[in-house]
Amino acid sequence: MCLIAADRRARHKIESMAIRQTLALISAALLFASISSAEESKKDGAQVRKLLSDASSIGLAAGTIAPRFALSDQNGRVRDLSSLAGPKGLVLVFFRSADW
Amino acid sequence: MFVQAGFGLAAISYDGVPVLREFASRKSITFPLLADHESNVIRAFAVANQRYPKGTLLDIDSERITDSLGDVPVYGVAYPSVFIISPKGVILWRFVSEADELRLTAASILERSMEMIVDGSRRSVSNGRVQVTVTASNTEIGLGNRLLIGVELQIPPGLHIYGPAIGRTYHGLEWKMDPSTCWYQSDPEYPRPQLMRFAFEEDELPVYQSNLRVTRELVLKPVLSAAEPSLFRLFQSVCVDASSFVKASAVIRFQACTDRQCYAPESVAAEWKFRFAPPNLERASPELRREFEQ
Numbered sequence: 588m589c590l591i592a593a594d595r596r597a598r599h600k601i602e603s604m605a606i607r608q609t610l611a612l613i614s615a616a617l618l619f620a621s622i623s624s625a626e627e628s629k630k631d632g633a634q635v636r637k638l639l640s641d642a643s644s645i646g647l648a649a650g651t652i653a654p655r656f657a658l659s660d661q662n663g664r665v666r667d668l669s670s671l672a673g674p675k676g677l678v679l680v681f682f683r684s685a686d687w
Numbered sequence: 688m689f690v691q692a693g694f695g696l697a698a699i700s701y702d703g704v705p706v707l708r709e710f711a712s713r714k715s716i717t718f719p720l721l722a723d724h725e726s727n728v729i730r731a732f733a734v735a736n737q738r739y740p741k742g743t744l745l746d747i748d749s750e751r752i753t754d755s756l757g758d759v760p761v762y763g764v765a766y767p768s769v770f771i772i773s774p775k776g777v778i779l780w781r782f783v784s785e786a787d788e789l790r791l792t793a794a795s796i797l798e799r800s801m802e803m804i805v806d807g808s809r810r811s812v813s814n815g816r817v818q819v820t821v822t823a824s825n826t827e828i829g830l831g832n833r834l835l836i837g838v839e840l841q842i843p844p845g846l847h848i849y850g851p852a853i854g855r856t857y858h859g860l861e862w863k864m865d866p867s868t869c870w871y872q873s874d875p876e877y878p879r880p881q882l883m884r885f886a887f888e889e890d891e892l893p894v895y896q897s898n899l900r901v902t903r904e905l906v907l908k909p910v911l912s913a914a915e916p917s918l919f920r921l922f923q924s925v926c927v928d929a930s931s932f933v934k935a936s937a938v939i940r941f942q943a944c945t946d947r948q949c950y951a952p953e954s955v956a957a958e959w960k961f962r963f964a965p966p967n968l969e970r971a972s973p974e975l976r977r978e979f980e981q
Contacts, residue, residue: 635871638786646734646783653772654731660719661707675693676773681765685702685710686971687747
């Protein structure tokens with residue numbers, strides 16, 4: 588049962604890899620082949636501005652009180668704001684994953 | 688860098704303690720990595736990625752949502768975000784990115800949030816009447832890294848240059864990046880010019896008279912499918928040179944004037960150079976990876 592599932596998964600992976608490689612080549616060509624026209628680069632400009640801006644509608648705003656938290660660190664020690672902050676405060680970085 | 692500036696540093700993700708322990712030892716990370724396995728704190732800060740509802744699986748090579756069992760459950764994963772919190776618990780500054788592949792560098796966070804300028808590099812590019820120096824917050828760059836580059840002009844007493852967007856009659860300050868498929872860049876942030884009145888012109892004109900620093904963000908394109916060898920090879924061949932450097936270049940235009948006369952407009956070529964840090968595609972060991980939960 589498990590073997591069949593693994594086999595199916597492997598086959599699926601191989602098929603999707605082939606498709607992805609084709610897609611990658613096409614997108615690579617699109618990405619690098621063209622240095623866009625003035626019109627396009629204006630459009631790109633707006634997209635890039637949006638891409639690089641602070642997504643202000645997401646996340647708590649500056650000036651608000653940070654939620655209290657107590658979480659284990661990589662050594663299993665429970666940490667909160669007071670145990671983490673320096674004299675000026677804490678830089679808290681949210682990242683996607685250390686797993687993938 | 689943050690610790691020297693008086694801040695504590697911690698990073699938080701939806702991973703469990705074993706994944707973080709392995710990651711920290713593999714990457715020699717000594718600052719705290721916090722395990723928010725249930726994503727409660729991620730949700731409390733309102734930075735859970737809303738594109739991924741419960742049960743979503745992601746193919747991490749293509750960053751596409753899939754239904755294949757071999758892929759990764761991403762419900763509760765955070766948007767890449769930074770919060771600076773005062774010792775009393777008030778959020779002083781924040782930056783949330785919807786672009787999953789882009790990362791602010793530490794130096795650029797310090798400059799954006801508290802105007803602490805960290806010069807990773809600084810180089811003079813013109814020794815004329817007006818001296819021009821280029822700076823960069825970092826010397827090394829990886830895919831999707833966001834750093835700040837700067838142009839500084841030293842304007843001696845008695846001279847001025849015109850501010851940007853002054854119209855066609857005058858040569859205002861302009862910083863134009865050369866076209867490149869390797870980078871994204873933001874618009875330059877010019878300081879506000881002074882308004883000055885001249886005998887030859889009815890309206891006041893925007894000018895700079897002392898030293899000035901203009902900055903903009905420079906982002907090495909993430910090449911979304913960095914895990915795709917063909918695309919990555921293409922990126923390398925176009926953007927990374929034989930000695931592992933990526934370069935960005937620009938032209939800086941301005942005209943120096945006194946009250947009575949102007950010198951010929953100048954065009955200064957500027958270049959920034961960064962050592963390329965290849966992407967890290969290593970994963971946690973299989974037995975530690977996140978399992979799909981119904």
